[in-house]
Amino acid sequence: MSFHPPELEEIWLHPESVGSHLHRRFLKFYDPGIFKELSQNLSFAEEVAAPDQQLESTSKGTLSPSEFDRSKKRLLLTPFHGQFFKRCPGATQKKALACCNYHVLNLGLQCNFNCSYCYLQNYINSPMMKYYSNLHDAIDELKEMALEHQEQPFRVGTGEVIDSLSMDPITLYSRDLIEFFREFPKWTLEFKTKSDSVDQFLDVPHAGNVVVSWSINPQKVVSSEEHFTASLQNRLAAAEKVFLKGFQVAFHLDPMIYFEDWKDHYADLVRDIKGRFRPEDVNVISVGSLRIQPEQRHMMRARFGMKSLVMNSELFPSDVGKLRYPQHLREEMYRFVLNEFGSGWKIFFCMETPETWISAYANTPMKVPGLKDLFKPLPKLMVTLSK
Ligand code: SF4
Numbered sequence: 001m002s003f004h005p006p007e008l009e010e011i012w013l014h015p016e017s018v019g020s021h022l023h024r025r026f027l028k029f030y031d032p033g034i035f036k037e038l039s040q041n042l043s044f045a046e047e048v049a050a051p052d053q054q055l056e057s058t059s060k061g062t063l064s065p066s067e068f069d070r071s072k073k074r075l076l077l078t079p080f081h082g083q084f085f086k087r088c089p090g091a092t093q094k095k096a097l098a099c100c101n102y103h104v105l106n107l108g109l110q111c112n113f114n115c116s117y118c119y120l121q122n123y124i125n126s127p128m129m130k131y132y133s134n135l136h137d138a139i140d141e142l143k144e145m146a147l148e149h150q151e152q153p154f155r156v157g158t159g160e161v162i163d164s165l166s167m168d169p170i171t172l173y174s175r176d177l178i179e180f181f182r183e184f185p186k187w188t189l190e191f192k193t194k195s196d197s198v199d200q201f202l203d204v205p206h207a208g209n210v211v212v213s214w215s216i217n218p219q220k221v222v223s224s225e226e227h228f229t230a231s232l233q234n235r236l237a238a239a240e241k242v243f244l245k246g247f248q249v250a251f252h253l254d255p256m257i258y259f260e261d262w263k264d265h266y267a268d269l270v271r272d273i274k275g276r277f278r279p280e281d282v283n284v285i286s287v288g289s290l291r292i293q294p295e296q297r298h299m300m301r302a303r304f305g306m307k308s309l310v311m312n313s314e315l316f317p318s319d320v321g322k323l324r325y326p327q328h329l330r331e332e333m334y335r336f337v338l339n340e341f342g343s344g345w346k347i348f349f350c351m352e353t354p355e356t357w358i359s360a361y362a363n364t365p366m367k368v369p370g371l372k373d374l375f376k377p378l379p380k381l382m383v384t385l386s387k
Pocket of ligand 1: 111112113114115117118119120161162163194
């Protein structure tokens with residue numbers, strides 16, 4: 001398993017990021033000729049959008065398909081002066097969804113992988129990827145809350161709007177975060193990735209409270225929908241590697257995608273996992289099915305065409321406004337996965353309604369042994385912005 005830095009056309013530097021640790025790390029991997037400095041007084045859009053490449057963004061502020069494609073080839077290294085830490089989006093839809101108290105720490109924006117179903121297509125209005133050069137501020141923010149609530153089992157993930165590890169061999173942010181979480185053993189840090197980049201942190205001492213989790217799908221879905229990501233076999237091999245070093249391992253079988261012979265492919269995937277891990281080796285397995293914002297379809301059609309397995313599905317509006325498979329199909333998919341795994345595995349349904357839980361498990365998450373702790377309500381964390 002070897003790391004190949006993603007292909008980038010330009011790396012832009014905010015004046016405050018020039019000479020930062022992050023800048024120096026990127027210089028080790030990229031030709032100095034592609035680095036450009038932003039002027040003090042101009043925004044990225046003003047500086048970069050030359051007359052021949054005016055942004056075609058829609059009036060809603062989202063990017064056009066070609067702008068979105070291009071945003072994966074440009075990177076901005078910049079400090080972030082907002083709030084790094086927030087609750088998982090599921091928590092704001094609590095009436096409709098069963099939520100698992102997850103918190104997110106955003107260390108950048110946009111991802112160098114290219115999944116056809118990616119929700120960022122409808123979310124991002126920035127014409128480039130960003131990585132934040134002031135990790136120390138993020139850690140200060142975390143520390144303030146961790147000191148106040150160190151006995152509460154908060155879970156913090158870094159993979160909401162970036163892939164946690166796809167650029168990590170360059171940034172090495174995992175190392176500082178693992179180190180920080182060693183001081184707060186009741187808190188849990190979760191990396192979420194579709195890469196196989198783990199070697200860069202395997203030697204870091206940890207308190208056993210770091211979960212490395214992989215989004216997984218059958219190789220047929222990886223090949224057709226999850227462009228530039230690691231193969232399923234490489235992801236599972238990376239999971240074995242971190243497990244041997246005492247890190248916790250989790251899997252997100254999400255989004256499950258319906259296609260003609262889906263059962264055979266998902267059965268093979270479950271067999272692969274069971275061949276490598278015992279139920280007690282895996283922290284948790286979350287399962288979810290395809291869900292997209294209605295407006296995302298146009299972008300997906302323009303960027304991936306009708307060959308995509310995702311574009312071939314029939315989807316219906318749900319209570320929370322997203323398009324999803326009909327409830328009976330979702331339940332069939334979840335029951336199938338539960339049966340294939342058999343007993344002993346901690347499986348939960350991500351972004352699902354209580355009805356779906358009851359149908360698949362005959363119970364809500366608070367009553368499923370082994371899952372209760374994930375869903376127990378915790379105090380609301382207050383973030384003070386001192387910057
Ligand atoms: S890995 Fe995640 S964030 Fe990256 S493109 Fe795929 S779905 Fe989007």
